[in-house]
Amino acid sequence: MGADEQDTQTVVRIRDLRVAYTGESGSTPVLNGVNLDLRAGMTTALVGASGSGKSTLALSLMRLLPRDVEVSGTIERIWLTHQANLLAFPEWRLRGIRGEEITMVFQSPGAALDPVMRIGSQMREAVGACSGYSRRQMREIIAALLADVELDASVARAYAHELSGGMQQRVMIAMAIANNPDLLIADEPTSALDVTVQSRIIALLKRLQREYGFSMLLITHDIAVAAQVADEIAVMSQGRIVECGARAEVLEHPQHALTRSLVSAARALSLEPMDKV
Amino acid sequence: MTTAPAKMTNNADAPLLAARDLRVTYSRRGGGTCVAVDGVTFEIARGETLGLVGESGCGKTSLGRALLGLIPVAGGNVTFDGQPIEQLRSTVLRKFRRRAQLIFQDAAASLNPRMRVGAIVADPLRVHGMARGKAARERVEATLAQVGLDVALINRYPHELSGGERQRVDIARALVLDPEFLVCDEPVSAVDACTRVALLDLLRSLQRAHQRSYLFITHDLAAASRMCDRVAVMQAGRIVELGATDRVLSNPQHPCTRQLRSAVPTF
Numbered sequence: 001m002g003a004d005e006q007d008t009q010t011v012v013r014i015r016d017l018r019v020a021y022t023g024e025s026g027s028t029p030v031l032n033g034v035n036l037d038l039r040a041g042m043t044t045a046l047v048g049a050s051g052s053g054k055s056t057l058a059l060s061l062m063r064l065l066p067r068d069v070e071v072s073g074t075i076e077r078i079w080l081t082h083q084a085n086l087l088a089f090p091e092w093r094l095r096g097i098r099g100e101e102i103t104m105v106f107q108s109p110g111a112a113l114d115p116v117m118r119i120g121s122q123m124r125e126a127v128g129a130c131s132g133y134s135r136r137q138m139r140e141i142i143a144a145l146l147a148d149v150e151l152d153a154s155v156a157r158a159y160a161h162e163l164s165g166g167m168q169q170r171v172m173i174a175m176a177i178a179n180n181p182d183l184l185i186a187d188e189p190t191s192a193l194d195v196t197v198q199s200r201i202i203a204l205l206k207r208l209q210r211e212y213g214f215s216m217l218l219i220t221h222d223i224a225v226a227a228q229v230a231d232e233i234a235v236m237s238q239g240r241i242v243e244c245g246a247r248a249e250v251l252e253h254p255q256h257a258l259t260r261s262l263v264s265a266a267r268a269l270s271l272e273p274m275d276k277v
Numbered sequence: 278m279t280t281a282p283a284k285m286t287n288n289a290d291a292p293l294l295a296a297r298d299l300r301v302t303y304s305r306r307g308g309g310t311c312v313a314v315d316g317v318t319f320e321i322a323r324g325e326t327l328g329l330v331g332e333s334g335c336g337k338t339s340l341g342r343a344l345l346g347l348i349p350v351a352g353g354n355v356t357f358d359g360q361p362i363e364q365l366r367s368t369v370l371r372k373f374r375r376r377a378q379l380i381f382q383d384a385a386a387s388l389n390p391r392m393r394v395g396a397i398v399a400d401p402l403r404v405h406g407m408a409r410g411k412a413a414r415e416r417v418e419a420t421l422a423q424v425g426l427d428v429a430l431i432n433r434y435p436h437e438l439s440g441g442e443r444q445r446v447d448i449a450r451a452l453v454l455d456p457e458f459l460v461c462d463e464p465v466s467a468v469d470a471c472t473r474v475a476l477l478d479l480l481r482s483l484q485r486a487h488q489r490s491y492l493f494i495t496h497d498l499a500a501a502s503r504m505c506d507r508v509a510v511m512q513a514g515r516i517v518e519l520g521a522t523d524r525v526l527s528n529p530q531h532p533c534t535r536q537l538r539s540a541v542p543t544f
Contacts (some may be wrong), residue, residue: 011485049469049471050439050469126286164334167331180472193333194332194333194466194496194497195497195537195541196496196536196537196540197332198540199539199540199542221469222469222470224542224544225542227542228542238444261471262470262471265470265471265473265474266470266544268543269470269473269474269499269500269503270499270501270541270543270544271498271499271502271526271543272543273539273543
């Protein structure tokens with residue numbers, strides 16, 4: 001495994017990332033020097049309590065932070081032949097990155113989807129309204145994407161409120177994979193869903209990753225979810241990554257006190273494997 | 278109708294709550310009805326926690342609300358302490374409402390954002406005319422302490438609290454009246470795993486200390502296993518399996534139970 005891992009290409013390399021929100025009462029540091037590598041085709045789970053800076057890290061990767069923040073450090077986007085610091089990109093150059101090379105699935109699909117637009121129209125925007133596809137081609141692309149997330153093509157004509165939470169999240173995932181991204185950021189993709197739906201969405205993300213080959217940054221407060229999907233687990237606390245390593249290593253030999261408490265909470269909320277079904 | 282005795286009976290052996298062939302329906306826009314609860318029968322003993330487990334949309338919340346008389350039932354009946362609740366009127370109904378309380382899933386949505394914690398927890402005391410002024414304040418402080426909240430939070434607004442703290446405020450609001458029966462509707466689904474374990478243990482200890490009865494609604498069999506004496510599994514408005522928690526978890530009979538069982542992460 002060690003040799004493979006070294007050969008795997010890094011798609012994003014974060015070094016000493018610091019983000020502070022500035023306001024009337026001075027600046028509040030949220031990220032205090034984050035170092036993290038995201039590798040092609042691998043899933044890194046970012047685990048931590050609410051307020052630890054997980055979502056700020058995701059928004060930094062997408063360059064979607066509000067204006068009144070101080071940012072330093074580097075987020076290097078690494079392509080096959082070259083690399084560049086995303087933090088230094090002018091806004092116009094981000095257009096080719098956001099929603100194309102790096103895409104995101106949010107926690108509450110009900111809030112992320114437009115309530116007055118049919119699903120098909122929203123997906124058309126995700127695929128690229130000006131991509132030059134004919135109406136018919138576009139319809140076929142959307143049907144194929146819906147099939148990929150195990151939804152019927154008729155969903156394209158529905159409005160968001162007509163779908164269940166699980167179906168809404170599948171639509172979000174379909175839009176996130178539409179442009180064959182290099183990195184998919186999933187910010188608490190299953191926290192708003194019930195356990196059975198949760199496990200199906202996780203299985204879906206895993207299958208799509210195998211088929212499409214994107215690397216995934218999975219943000220979650222639940223280390224049990226991380227245990228199901230991640231190749232690597234990074235544990236975050238107060239804007240720092242306090243522990244990072246291969247999944248089995250982190251789960252079986254947690255070093256940091258926070259990791260240990262997350263693991264023991266997850267064990268308390270799990271059940272013995274069923275011997276008899 | 279008003280022939281019911283003013284004081285409820287207190288037969289210790291009889292179940293505290295019984296639902297018989299309970300049905301809840303909603304009318305659809307443009308005609309037709311949607312059957313949310315479809316002929317459900319069960320009992321909850323004094324001091325017992327019954328888990329109600331099922332996927333979202335199976336009718337769990339409708340059933341919980343019908344038990345409290347918060348939504349009209351389309352058929353069957355609910356008896357609380359020997360009395361059919363749909364016949365309760367005026368003072369007896371108010372007394373029932375005091376004895377049976379609800380804890381909501383999403384405390385961020387169920388707490389008034391413009392009221393301070395102290396006022397939120399004191400509100401039921403005011404509504405039921407049970408305590409005022411200094412007595413109310415003392416009772417609120419005692420209840421906050423019971424749920425593990427710092428009394429200093431009394432002057433905070435809900436948005437100033439963490440998710441776990443808000444959920445504790447919601448629990449305190451339900452407990453301040455010292456109810457005998459609580460419907461806990463997914464009380465820990467919106468919080469992270471560490472907080473979830475802490476809240477489950479809190480609810481369990483509060484239940485044991487006062488011999489309360491709970492209907493514990495959840496989609497998570499692992500949470501149910503930590504809380505419940507018996508578990509009822511619900512699917513499409515019906516209870517498809519009901520039994521002791523250990524038996525249901527170790528030897529699930531219905532396919533729906535097995536599916537819920539296998540969705541729980543094995544860690």
